[in-house]
Every structure is written in C-alpha cells, then in structure tokens.
Amino acid sequence: MFSGSIPALVTPFRDGAFDESAFRKLVDWQIENGSSGLVPCGTTGENSTLSNAEHHRVIEVCVEQAAGRVPVIAGCGSNDTMNALLHMNFSKKSGAAAALVVAPYYNRPSQDGLLAHFSYLAEHSDLPILLYNVPGRTVTDLQPETVCELARRFPRTFIGIKDASADLSRVTDHRMGIGKHFAQLSGDDELALPFNAAGGVGCISVTANVAPKLCAEFQAACAANDLELARELNDKLYPLHYAMFEDSSPGPCKYALARVHPWLSNELRLPLVPCGEKARIAVDAALEHAGLL
Known part of the structure; x- marks a missing residue:
C-alpha cells in the first residue's frame, strides 16, 4: 500500500499556536517534489505536545x-490504548488512508501487552495500521515474532511497519514471516539503502522534510535497482541524515526548514528548544553538501 519517500512532517508553530498556513504550504511543497505519502503527528510532528x-x-x-x-x-x-483508538476513529472520519501507531511508550508493556494493545485497536477500528517500532524512544521493543503474529491474526489491518530499531536483520524476519505484501519502511534515513536492499520499500523520513526531491529520487533509484544512482544520492544526503539528530529532533529539522523556507518558523514547544550552535553548523554544512543552500 505504501512505498517511496514519506516525510514525517514537522508541525509548524507561530507564537505558540499551530501555523496552519505554513503547514498547508509544506504539504503542497512535499507533494510537488515527489513525496509519495505524508505522515502528520508523528514523532517529528511533536505529537506529544x-x-x-x-x-x-x-x-x-x-x-484536506x-x-x-x-x-x-x-x-x-x-501509551493509552483508548486515546490511540480515539485518534484512529477521528483519522478514519477525516479520510486518512492508514494510522501510524507507535508501540506504547513509558509504561513498557510486555510482548503480550503489545499483542493485546494492537489487537484491541484492530478489533475496534477498520482503519489499516502501520506499526511503528522505535525502541530508542519508547524503550519497548516490538519483536519480530509479535509483528508476525499481529499480521497473521489481522492480515487486512496490519499492512506494514515503520522500523526504527536499527536492526536490519528484521527486514528479512518480517519478509519471511509475513510476506512481500507487508510494507516495510525504514524509520532511519541513514539506513534506508541497506534496508531497501534487504527487502524494504521506502522510508518514513525526517530528512525528506528538508530535501523531498532528493529523497524521492533516492527511493525511486532503489525501486529501479539502480544501485549506482542510489549510492550517489545517498552520499549527497548522508550528512543531512546525521545533522537532523545533532540536537533533539525536530530542532535541527525545523532550523533547516527555516533556512530553506522563510515562511516556516524555527519554533518548537517546550520541553524542546531550538537547536544549539553545533547543530546549526552541522545543518548548514549538510545543506550545502546536498546543494540545498
């Protein structure tokens, strides 16, 4: 169902409020530059605030x-199953194609708890679910066995995964345990090339916020098995992938966007603050390396 370059969109703020006008411009710019899907209200979108x-x-x-x-x-x-269901029900009514649902954070459920959480959502909503595993943030790790079991129990609901575990062996685990129809999307920009080589079909990306055209071209090269071009584009993007995390995300990303687009404010919500000087220097150098400045 999903493939290619899919940005995990930032949520623009201005004077403390959601900057709807800037967000609409960002959506249009992303689509015009080849992004194959959009993720609002993910980690990069500061959904927790x-x-x-x-x-x-x-x-x-x-x-819209x-x-x-x-x-x-x-x-x-x-991390509240009922609140996740609330978001899913609203998203379904709004016309979203699917829900990105992260493993519950902070309360650290067991694998049985994860099965129960995701099963409940599947039983009470018919919106397709893209699982999201990012143990570096949630502490909870959605194990391949659990992913495969969910896909077995609810094949029409669990249509793929955003995997930010940094464990590339899981791409093969999921492919062999579920099948090629299960959309595997990297959650780590810097690992997108080997992830795709192992059987992935795209990336839910932080970097694509800033470089949508290059990220889309990179994913297209991977899909066409043009390894030489994919490597060339990956080398161009590589410093930017790391610069996005030189400080707490999405601080560097919002700084980069403000450098590229004056209509986007470099504003975050507490407890996050704008990125520091070291990150700004890294972002500026990476933008120049990618030919974006």
Whole structure:
C-alpha cells in the first residue's frame, strides 16, 4: 500500500499556536517534489505536545490539503490504548488512508501487552495500521515474532511497519514471516539503502522534510535497482541524515526548514528548544553538501 519517500512532517508553530498556513504550504511543497505519502503527528510532528484538538486539526488539515494526491498516514500512537483508538476513529472520519501507531511508550508493556494493545485497536477500528517500532524512544521493543503474529491474526489491518530499531536483520524476519505484501519502511534515513536492499520499500523520513526531491529520487533509484544512482544520492544526503539528530529532533529539522523556507518558523514547544550552535553548523554544512543552500 505504501512505498517511496514519506516525510514525517514537522508541525509548524507561530507564537505558540499551530501555523496552519505554513503547514498547508509544506504539504503542497512535499507533494510537488515527489513525496509519495505524508505522515502528520508523528514523532517529528511533536505529537506529544499537542492537545487532542490540535492533534486532530493537524491531521484534518493534512488530509484536506493533500486532497487525494498522496495518501495520508495519520500519527495515532499513544501509551493509552483508548486515546490511540480515539485518534484512529477521528483519522478514519477525516479520510486518512492508514494510522501510524507507535508501540506504547513509558509504561513498557510486555510482548503480550503489545499483542493485546494492537489487537484491541484492530478489533475496534477498520482503519489499516502501520506499526511503528522505535525502541530508542519508547524503550519497548516490538519483536519480530509479535509483528508476525499481529499480521497473521489481522492480515487486512496490519499492512506494514515503520522500523526504527536499527536492526536490519528484521527486514528479512518480517519478509519471511509475513510476506512481500507487508510494507516495510525504514524509520532511519541513514539506513534506508541497506534496508531497501534487504527487502524494504521506502522510508518514513525526517530528512525528506528538508530535501523531498532528493529523497524521492533516492527511493525511486532503489525501486529501479539502480544501485549506482542510489549510492550517489545517498552520499549527497548522508550528512543531512546525521545533522537532523545533532540536537533533539525536530530542532535541527525545523532550523533547516527555516533556512530553506522563510515562511516556516524555527519554533518548537517546550520541553524542546531550538537547536544549539553545533547543530546549526552541522545543518548548514549538510545543506550545502546536498546543494540545498
């Protein structure tokens, strides 16, 4: 269902509020530059600092502005199963194509708890779910056995995974345990090349916020098995992948976007603050390396 370069969109703020006008421009720019889908309200979208009303408005605006040109995968994760279901129900009504649901964070459920959490969501909503595993942030690790079991129990619901575990062997685990129809998307930009080589079909990307055209071209080269071009584009993007995490994300990403687009504010919500000088230097150098400045 999903493949290619899919940005995990930042949520623009201005004077503390959601900057809807800037977000609409960002959505249009992403689609015009080849992004194959959009993810509002993911980690990069600072979803943990949004009220439910704001969360839902961001999703609603994204679906409205995309206007069917590309699918919208709405960030619906929560460490509260009922709140995740609330987000999913709203996203379904708004016209989202799927929900991106992260493994519950902070409360650290067991694998049985994860099975129960995701099974409940599948049983109470017919919106397709893209699993999201990012143990570096959640501490909880969605093991391949659990992913395969969910796909076996609910094959029409669990249609893929955003894997940010940094364990490339899992691409093969999932492919052999579920099948090629299960969309495997990298959650780590810097690992997208070997991830795709192992059987992945794209990336839910931080870097694509800033470099959508290059990221889309890179994914297209991978899909065409043009390894030489994929390497060339990956080398161009590689410093930017790392610069995006020189400080707490999405600080460097918002700084980079403000450098590229004056209509985007470099504003974050507490407890996040704008990135420091070291990160700004790294971002500027990476933007120049990629030919974006």
